[in-house]
Amino acid sequence: MLSSNAFAQLDKLERVQECLKAKDAVCAKQSIDSVFLAKEAYTDAQAQYMRAFVYYELAKKDKYNIQSAFRDTSINAAKISLKLKPDAGIRDGDLVIIKKHSELYYNMCIKYLYDSLNYERSSASYKNYKQLYLMVDSSFNFQAKDIEYYSAVGSHFSDLFNANNTKTEFGENGKIALMKVLELDPKNVSANINLGIIYYNQGVNLINSMDIDTPLDKLEAIQDNSVKLFKQSLPFMTKVYQLDPKNVKALESLRQIYQALNDDAKKEEFNKKLLDARGGSDK
Amino acid sequence: MQNFDTNAKIKAVFLYNFTRYFEWPEGKKTGNFIIHMVGKNEALLKELNKMAESKMVGNQKMEVINTPTFDGKSKPHMLFILPDASKSLNDIVAKMKGKGALIIAEKEGAAKTGAAINFVVIDNKQKFEYSKTSAVKAGLKTSEDFKALAIAID
Numbered sequence: 353m354l355s356s357n358a359f360a361q362l363d364k365l366e367r368v369q370e371c372l373k374a375k376d377a378v379c380a381k382q383s384i385d386s387v388f389l390a391k392e393a394y395t396d397a398q399a400q401y402m403r404a405f406v407y408y409e410l411a412k413k414d415k416y417n418i419q420s421a422f423r424d425t426s427i428n429a430a431k432i433s434l435k436l437k438p439d440a441g442i443r444d445g446d447l448v449i450i451k452k453h454s455e456l457y458y459n460m461c462i463k464y465l466y467d468s469l470n471y472e473r474s475s476a477s478y479k480n481y482k483q484l485y486l487m488v489d490s491s492f493n494f495q496a497k498d499i500e501y502y503s504a505v506g507s508h509f510s511d512l513f514n515a516n517n518t519k520t521e522f523g524e525n526g527k528i529a530l531m532k533v534l535e536l537d538p539k540n541v542s543a544n545i546n547l548g549i550i551y552y553n554q555g556v557n558l559i560n561s562m563d564i565d566t567p568l569d570k571l572e573a574i575q576d577n578s579v580k581l582f583k584q585s586l587p588f589m590t591k592v593y594q595l596d597p598k599n600v601k602a603l604e605s606l607r608q609i610y611q612a613l614n615d616d617a618k619k620e621e622f623n624k625k626l627l628d629a630r631g632g633s634d635k
Numbered sequence: 636m637q638n639f640d641t642n643a644k645i646k647a648v649f650l651y652n653f654t655r656y657f658e659w660p661e662g663k664k665t666g667n668f669i670i671h672m673v674g675k676n677e678a679l680l681k682e683l684n685k686m687a688e689s690k691m692v693g694n695q696k697m698e699v700i701n702t703p704t705f706d707g708k709s710k711p712h713m714l715f716i717l718p719d720a721s722k723s724l725n726d727i728v729a730k731m732k733g734k735g736a737l738i739i740a741e742k743e744g745a746a747k748t749g750a751a752i753n754f755v756v757i758d759n760k761q762k763f764e765y766s767k768t769s770a771v772k773a774g775l776k777t778s779e780d781f782k783a784l785a786i787a788i789d
Contacts, residue, residue: 614756614760
């Protein structure tokens with residue numbers, strides 16, 4: 353037999369459902385909060401699931417805000433509900449809520465990247481997406497998703513750095529992300545090209561930005577550093593060339609890198625290969 | 636990828652530095668400071684023109700001249716013989732002896748055959764050889780500090 357307290361709790365949960373049916377989120381919140389005034393609610397999988405659901409609805413208005421108390425409450429409640437080993441129906445409901453939050457975090461990581469250029473938040477959102485998705489599918493292989501995300505980060509920051517070379521932090525963010533892509537997929541053409549370009553452009557910037565009256569000893573140090581960067585650029589472009597010897601972008605880049613390295617023979621070699629790849633045209 | 640000729644900028648920086656380490660004869664301390672580039676290098680020409688717009692040598696304005704060959708009429712302070720014109724280096728050296736022109740080349744062995752300065756590539760970097768004898772023959776005074784910065788030939 354149910355105790356009077358248990359009856360009261362059931363009534364309140366029914367009230368929550370009525371509020372939800374009426375699409376009255378404020379009423380649903382008040383009702384579920386009142387359920388949790390009783391200690392027993394915290395160990396009740398169904399109450400926790402209802403709480404997760406109500407707060408999920410409330411969190412919708414915080415859509416692209418990484419800091420959402422409603423979302424945090426919803427996720428925590430769904431996690432607790434799952435730990436309480438509920439029946440299959442509630443378990444599935446918990447997982448649906450967690451999956452929806454996970455998907456929202458993925459959308460958020462892309463939005464933070466492109467709209468507000470906040471890599472810290474984008475990266476935190478991506479981490480949250482992965483953590484939550486693992487609860488839905490513990491055997492999920494994130495490799496393809498990691499490549500997709502870090503390629504997006506890498507190429508976005510690489511484009512921004514190439515458009516404005518004074519923003520060195522863009523170049524560094526791009527490099528870190530593209531290195532992650534290459535750890536997972538060493539033959540990734542786009543990541544190799546973008547990394548090669550970032551290193552090359554960093555070398556060019558050192559020279560381009562020096563004053564005409566730079567003293568000779570300082571010029572020597574600048575040349576040392578730029579040569580290091582040009583040499584760091586080489587393996588990435590060479591990799592693309594090895595994978596695709598007719599890749600025009602790689603051939604053009606190798607020609608320019610060897611020119612910057614004062615290697616006329618190699619520069620000429622890649623110039624000829626570039627002309628061949630273009631079918632004899634120098635355009 | 637940035638389309639920027641780093642070698643041209645580096646050479647321009649070298650050339651500007653050279654103006655600080657040499658003393659030209661009295662007769663060349665008035666009028667424009669003439670840099671004559673013989674041969675073709677559009678990127679370097681652009682860098683030198685940019686330099687001439689913003690810098691002076693003492694109280695002399697810089698003037699850059701570029702021709703495919705050298706006829707001796709320009710009375711330059713610096714005469715840079717580019718690789719595509721280097722066949723005429725010996726003739727130019729003979730023609731300019733004692734005329735107060737710093738002859739700069741970019742050809743293997745040029746510092747041993749009359750150029751005071753010769754650009755070379757070592758470990759992927761641009762450096763320069765220096766022949767004090769050639770500079771003196773050209774009528775220029777130099778400092779010992781300069782020799783320490785170069786690959787000295789004599």
